[in-house]
Amino acid sequence: MPELFNQREPVYVQVVRHFKEQIAAGELQPGEEMPSRRELAGNLGINPNTVQRAYKRMEEENLLYTEGNMPSKITEDTKVLTQVRHELMLEAVETFIAAVKPIGVSLQEVQHKIKEQFLLEDEQDGGETA
Template sequence: MNFIPNDKEPVYLQIIKYFKQQIVIGEFKPGDIIPSRREMAVNIKVNPNTVQKAYKEMEDMEIIKTVRNHQSTITNDEILLSKLKEDLINQSLEVFIENMKAIKVEKEELIKIINEKY
């Protein structure tokens, strides 16, 4: 597991973002069993309550499903899963665009830079 928490945002949100990214890049597939809450907490060295909060939120978003005492799995809802990539792109773009506006980078200049760098 390649998760390293940072101090910029709450860890439970970072866990959710990590799962979304892993789903988008295909590391987690529909129906895959994910680590238990305790196992995840031990692996990433955080409080189990933090992982519980992230998993609960992902359940509310229907990204994962938990049936009684079984381990949680990634949803099989293809529409929801395909929307995850769009959501991640939009979130990143909003932050990026805000940062560029803050330093007064014009749209045309920004497009030119992106074309050169990407």
Template sequence: MTEIFDSSTPIYLQLVERINRQILRGELKPGDKLPSVREMGIQSGVNPNTVQRTYRELEGMKIVESKRGQGTFVTENQKILQDMREQLKQEEISHFVESMKAMGYSESEIVNGLEVFLSQIEGSESE
């Protein structure tokens, strides 16, 4: 299975992002083992060296711990995961607000639009 990567940013960073999201969404839980470097390389259609670089990066962020001979595991340190969650949230919000302002919307229009949107999808949830 070949994956799709945006060629404008390095693949290893995109992999970092993807794994972070998997953790945030609960697809990967604290203590879970990540696929081996080789395995992930095949899954992602990417060179194992790139995966290695990804895991090193995640380890630097304390999100992941490598245990020699056993594999790479999601940290059990809840605080770190919380911090990451918070940080990604801020980035997402910031990007959203920036885009809306770039389109000329005022802050109140932004909040209002969001609330209207949420109330709408509530009504059509299971259609």
């Protein structure tokens, strides 16, 4: 979980993003139990109502499901899980484009630099690919 929450967006939105990132990275598996709302609030040092709001948002987005009084679990719906990955990637690409467009780089330059940097990161990570 982020050690410090930023002040630009609500904490519950940051909690949702964190879990989406963990799901997309495979750190949270389909069907895996989530911590209780109270437990997560205590671990993060935030209000339980904030965690409740984050869980509610994730349930609305079909990322989590809760059956009766059982713990909430990560969805097993592969379509939803794939969509999370695409959403995060699109968000990152849009942010990147907004940052580089003003400096007037061409698409070809961007593609070359991304490929170069991606391969460099792989080398530094011991050859692992995402």
